[in-house]
Amino acid sequence: MTDYKMEAAKAASKLIKAGQTIGVGAGSTIAKLIRLIAAECTFSSTLTLVSSSFNSSALILKSGLNLKSAAAVDMLDIYFDGCDQFDTELSALKSGGGIHTTEKILASMADEFILIGDTGKFADQLNNIYPLVIEVIPAALNTILQQITASFPDAELRLRMSTEKDGAVISEYGNYLIDIYFSQPVKPAELNVKIKMIPGIVEHSLFYRMATKAIVAGEEGIKILRPQYS
Numbered sequence: 001m002t003d004y005k006m007e008a009a010k011a012a013s014k015l016i017k018a019g020q021t022i023g024v025g026a027g028s029t030i031a032k033l034i035r036l037i038a039a040e041c042t043f044s045s046t047l048t049l050v051s052s053s054f055n056s057s058a059l060i061l062k063s064g065l066n067l068k069s070a071a072a073v074d075m076l077d078i079y080f081d082g083c084d085q086f087d088t089e090l091s092a093l094k095s096g097g098g099i100h101t102t103e104k105i106l107a108s109m110a111d112e113f114i115l116i117g118d119t120g121k122f123a124d125q126l127n128n129i130y131p132l133v134i135e136v137i138p139a140a141l142n143t144i145l146q147q148i149t150a151s152f153p154d155a156e157l158r159l160r161m162s163t164e165k166d167g168a169v170i171s172e173y174g175n176y177l178i179d180i181y182f183s184q185p186v187k188p189a190e191l192n193v194k195i196k197m198i199p200g201i202v203e204h205s206l207f208y209r210m211a212t213k214a215i216v217a218g219e220e221g222i223k224i225l226r227p228q229y230s
Contacts (some may be wrong), residue, residue: 140200
């Protein structure tokens with residue numbers, strides 16, 4: 001079987017040029033991209049890499065590539081990341097890793113934010129299969145739960161709990177993560193504003209109209225998608 005994630009990673013690697021500062025997120029496709037950069041880019045020693053992910057950062061160092069922290073760079077030429085799902089506007093949901101705050105910071109620093117993965121990630125419209133994840137300042141937890149329930153009474157809110165220790169998952173910034181499961185799809189534009197305006201929410205996992213293109217691989221080969229705004 002064709003490894004579509006590898007095919008997408010190969011197409012992404014061809015966009016990288018010598019001397020660039022490249023940001024990468026998390027996930028299996030990103031791991032393949034990092035390994036390709038290390039193994040096949042003849043100019044890999046001229047690149048600076050920045051990552052939002054602990055695991056990706058460890059792989060960058062293990063691969064002998066130059067890693068810097070986000071605080072040490074002013075901008076990125078390209079930020080590559082995967083997602084759970086994206087739509088025709090290239091608005092994307094990133095619900096799994098709980099590192100969306102750092103991912104958004106890096107995406108906002110980049111001249112280009114490129115989604116990469118297989119065609120299964122694409123949907124004409126974002127649906128309610130995946131939760132929206134919010135990072136919450138602990139002191140605001142109760143009031144945020146009340147405000148979201150008031151705005152979306154049919155939504156199910158789950159404080160993300162740790163499987164490795166007693167208690168809630170704590171983000172890299174010392175905050176809680178809440179998964180919001182909507183009973184019906186909510187328009188991304190509405191969701192982006194309503195959730196972001198609640199005091200105490202650091203960031204949410206909807207990347208609304210941030211990506212500049214998507215590289216997807218499937219049975220029909222590689223496709224480069226650009227946002228189509230209605």
